[in-house]
Amino acid sequence: MKANTHTQTGTPARIALDVMGSDNGVSGIVAGGALAALDFGASAHITLVGQSTQIESALAALEQRPDNISVHHAEREITMDDSPSDAVRMPDTSVAAGLKLLKSGQVEAFMSPGNTGAVMAGSLLTLGRISGVNRPAICALFPTSGLRTRPVLDVGANTSCKPINLLQFAALGSAYVSAMEGIESPRVGLLSIGEERSKGNDLIVKSHELLEKSPLNFIGNVEGRDILSGDVDLVVTDGFTGNILLKFAESISPFLTSRIRHQVSTNIFSRIGAGLMSPFLRRLRRAFDYAESGGAPLLGIDGLVFICHGGSSPRAIKNALAIVKKMIENNVIGAMRKEMMNNTALHVDAERRMSGQTHEQETSLESSHG
Amino acid sequence: MKANTHTQTGTPARIALDVMGSDNGVSGIVAGGALAALDFGASAHITLVGQSTQIESALAALEQRPDNISVHHAEREITMDDSPSDAVRMPDTSVAAGLKLLKSGQVEAFMSPGNTGAVMAGSLLTLGRISGVNRPAICALFPTSGLRTRPVLDVGANTSCKPINLLQFAALGSAYVSAMEGIESPRVGLLSIGEERSKGNDLIVKSHELLEKSPLNFIGNVEGRDILSGDVDLVVTDGFTGNILLKFAESISPFLTSRIRHQVSTNIFSRIGAGLMSPFLRRLRRAFDYAESGGAPLLGIDGLVFICHGGSSPRAIKNALAIVKKMIENNVIGAMRKEMMNNTALHVDAERRMSGQTHEQETSLESSHG
Numbered sequence: 102m103k104a105n106t107h108t109q110t111g112t113p114a115r116i117a118l119d120v121m122g123s124d125n126g127v128s129g130i131v132a133g134g135a136l137a138a139l140d141f142g143a144s145a146h147i148t149l150v151g152q153s154t155q156i157e158s159a160l161a162a163l164e165q166r167p168d169n170i171s172v173h174h175a176e177r178e179i180t181m182d183d184s185p186s187d188a189v190r191m192p193d194t195s196v197a198a199g200l201k202l203l204k205s206g207q208v209e210a211f212m213s214p215g216n217t218g219a220v221m222a223g224s225l226l227t228l229g230r231i232s233g234v235n236r237p238a239i240c241a242l243f244p245t246s247g248l249r250t251r252p253v254l255d256v257g258a259n260t261s262c263k264p265i266n267l268l269q270f271a272a273l274g275s276a277y278v279s280a281m282e283g284i285e286s287p288r289v290g291l292l293s294i295g296e297e298r299s300k301g302n303d304l305i306v307k308s309h310e311l312l313e314k315s316p317l318n319f320i321g322n323v324e325g326r327d328i329l330s331g332d333v334d335l336v337v338t339d340g341f342t343g344n345i346l347l348k349f350a351e352s353i354s355p356f357l358t359s360r361i362r363h364q365v366s367t368n369i370f371s372r373i374g375a376g377l378m379s380p381f382l383r384r385l386r387r388a389f390d391y392a393e394s395g396g397a398p399l400l401g402i403d404g405l406v407f408i409c410h411g412g413s414s415p416r417a418i419k420n421a422l423a424i425v426k427k428m429i430e431n432n433v434i435g436a437m438r439k440e441m442m443n444n445t446a447l448h449v450d451a452e453r454r455m456s457g458q459t460h461e462q463e464t465s466l467e468s469s470h471g
Numbered sequence: 472m473k474a475n476t477h478t479q480t481g482t483p484a485r486i487a488l489d490v491m492g493s494d495n496g497v498s499g500i501v502a503g504g505a506l507a508a509l510d511f512g513a514s515a516h517i518t519l520v521g522q523s524t525q526i527e528s529a530l531a532a533l534e535q536r537p538d539n540i541s542v543h544h545a546e547r548e549i550t551m552d553d554s555p556s557d558a559v560r561m562p563d564t565s566v567a568a569g570l571k572l573l574k575s576g577q578v579e580a581f582m583s584p585g586n587t588g589a590v591m592a593g594s595l596l597t598l599g600r601i602s603g604v605n606r607p608a609i610c611a612l613f614p615t616s617g618l619r620t621r622p623v624l625d626v627g628a629n630t631s632c633k634p635i636n637l638l639q640f641a642a643l644g645s646a647y648v649s650a651m652e653g654i655e656s657p658r659v660g661l662l663s664i665g666e667e668r669s670k671g672n673d674l675i676v677k678s679h680e681l682l683e684k685s686p687l688n689f690i691g692n693v694e695g696r697d698i699l700s701g702d703v704d705l706v707v708t709d710g711f712t713g714n715i716l717l718k719f720a721e722s723i724s725p726f727l728t729s730r731i732r733h734q735v736s737t738n739i740f741s742r743i744g745a746g747l748m749s750p751f752l753r754r755l756r757r758a759f760d761y762a763e764s765g766g767a768p769l770l771g772i773d774g775l776v777f778i779c780h781g782g783s784s785p786r787a788i789k790n791a792l793a794i795v796k797k798m799i800e801n802n803v804i805g806a807m808r809k810e811m812m813n814n815t816a817l818h819v820d821a822e823r824r825m826s827g828q829t830h831e832q833e834t835s836l837e838s839s840h841g
Binding site: 244245246257260261292293294300301302303305324325326327328329330338340341342344345346347348349350351352353355356359360 | 614615616627630631662663664670671672673675694695696697698699700708710711712714715716717718719720721722723725726729730
């Protein structure tokens with residue numbers, strides 16, 4: 102099922118890493134890239150994209166400069182304050198440069214810690230959409246009780262969705278899970294407020310109908326509680342609900358930290374316990390900490406683009422790069438293209454045929470910042 | 472500002488407690504009611520509503536039967552499987568009996584561990600709405616870093632909302648926080664996917680406009696991360712988004728438990744640490760465990776109705792009864808009635824005037840189960 106062309110042929114996975122736009126400056130991202138390069142060895146090559154003088158001084162500060170790393174200069178940085186539409190008009194940014202490397206085939210993936218909205222807008226402009234996809238989605242990887250992560254999409258690219266968008270998110274997510282985990286028919290859940298098909302708002306009721314008629318392994322509506330339980334392989338939602346959920350989930354880690362601090366400072370036994378348990382408590386917090394464990398592939402873009410968190414540690418950057426490397430090796434893009442090409446039931450014409458309606462739809466640049 | 476008529480005059484706060492419909496049978500709820508009665512002493516009277524033989528045998532099994540407790544017989548039970556519309560047609564249920572006691576003034580509040588949709592439907596039918604309110608809301612009390620809880624509403628009564636509904640939720644929530652915590656002008660946040668007024672779906676953008684023109688202390692849009700941080704006094708959302716968020720939040724406690732178990736079983740130091748920290752870990756889980764810490768007042772109903780969790784321990788029932796007692800003593804219902812009467816800007820006519828639109832709206836029985 103998996104292509105695995107890279108690992109089989111020994112061709113290194115080539116990844117462009119945007120080192121600009123991080124909350125903590127260039128050095129942390131460069132250190133993460135170098136850590137990954139050392140770890141991956143001959144199986145990958147990392148191209149650091151950004152201000153070359155800053156990158157070189159960050160590399161010089163490291164103990165060891167890996168061989169499988171190179172530098173690609175880009176003059177400017179997109180900040181968190183730049184709007185997506187302003188950002189795409191700047192030609193000399195690290196995001197524009199990285200996307201150009203991907204478009205021209207010099208790398209197979211682009212990863213950025215930057216402004217999500219700007220990266221999505223730039224990706225749409227430079228790489229376009231996979232044929233048949235109306236709107237790409239930001240896919241968040243949520244933790245589960247079973248220690249695996251589960252994709253939830255969309256988490257912010259599309260504030261207002263139509264049923265066909267949710268159907269396509271389901272198809273893209275299925276192809277992703279299938280290629281990454283070798284699951285033949287991933288179980289797709291539709292996020293709603295009850296299991297019955299009648300539960301939910303108008304969008305959900307109509308999307309349920311469309312998903313039921315699709316070739317996907319649709320298990321029906323799931324509720325908020327089913328995300329962390331991991332009883333489903335991917336969860337589909339609109340970008341409004343998904344973004345609120347993601348931001349809420351991201352706030353659990355600081356909430357736990359503040360509760361732990363408060364408690365530990367008031368009780369001697371807890372203080373001793375906390376000392377012994379600190380590696381565990383760190384991991385517990387990390388499970389919800391997207392800066393540490395996560396990252397978000399943009400699914401539906403015709404190229405591998407991955408957003409990592411702007412506040413990521415070098416170790417977290419290395420972990421995110423390992424996911425990106427696996428996405429290249431398992432040919433996730435090929436799987437998504439194939440799914441969208443073979444299943445014409447996923448196309449907007451199919452929805453028209455089914456519902457007897459006509460509606461126009463264009464991908465907008467409407468996106469979430471960070 | 473606060474009325475506090477009960478504590479000042481020494482009149483006991485009278486609460487009807489539905490002991491049926493719990494996941495764990497009658498005895499746990501009865502034990503919780505008795506615990507509360509002993510704790511409250513002369514300041515409250517608890518009426519246990521349900522199968523009197525079952526209640527009497529549960530009371531007989533207790534060490535001490537408090538004086539300030541009485542039994543009100545009701546033959547039938549509403550189960551979690553009964554639909555709201557079926558449930559309201561059953562006249563001899565504990566929910567119907569408890570609501571009748573409240574309507575006739577024999578008690579000042581009704582608390583039930585049962586089927587949320589059925590309790591909401593019965594409350595609408597028996598008690599009606601506070602004058603000016605189009606749709607009542609289920610209000611969840613979320614934990615915050617600052618150890619206080621924060622209301623989030625609606626969490627499931629209204630799947631599809633209009634801007635006027637969100638405005639009224641904000642007014643009801645403000646009156647609740649004001650009466651319960653003595654805060655003059657509680658800060659109202661509107662749940663969205665960015666702080667800018669343009670961010671969010673159509674409902675949110677229009678609700679933002681309406682809230683800005685209202686007499687409430689509207690601080691603007693808040694994001695998913697702002698709920699647990701406690702930087703806002705109440706959060707307003709539609710029942711679809713709110714219910715997904717609530718169910719997700721409820722699943723954090725079992726998720727943490729499963730992670731803790733997994734970790735503790737694999738590491739000796741963690742096992743010792745966990746032993747020392749176990750009271751703390753319990754409290755940490757409890758912060759997200761609505762069975763333990765929470766409960767949900769129905770705001771907009773013309774009477775104090777409170778939903779507690781069906782799996783609650785006696786201690787949790789006692790805690791929920793303490794909140795209900797405070798709602799009586801601080802005259803929360805009076806505060807909400809006053810807010811809706813004095814601020815005509817909250818009425819549906821005001822929205823029509825502002826938007827130049829006309830729309831019909833009737834309260835439906837559409838609700839969430841449990």
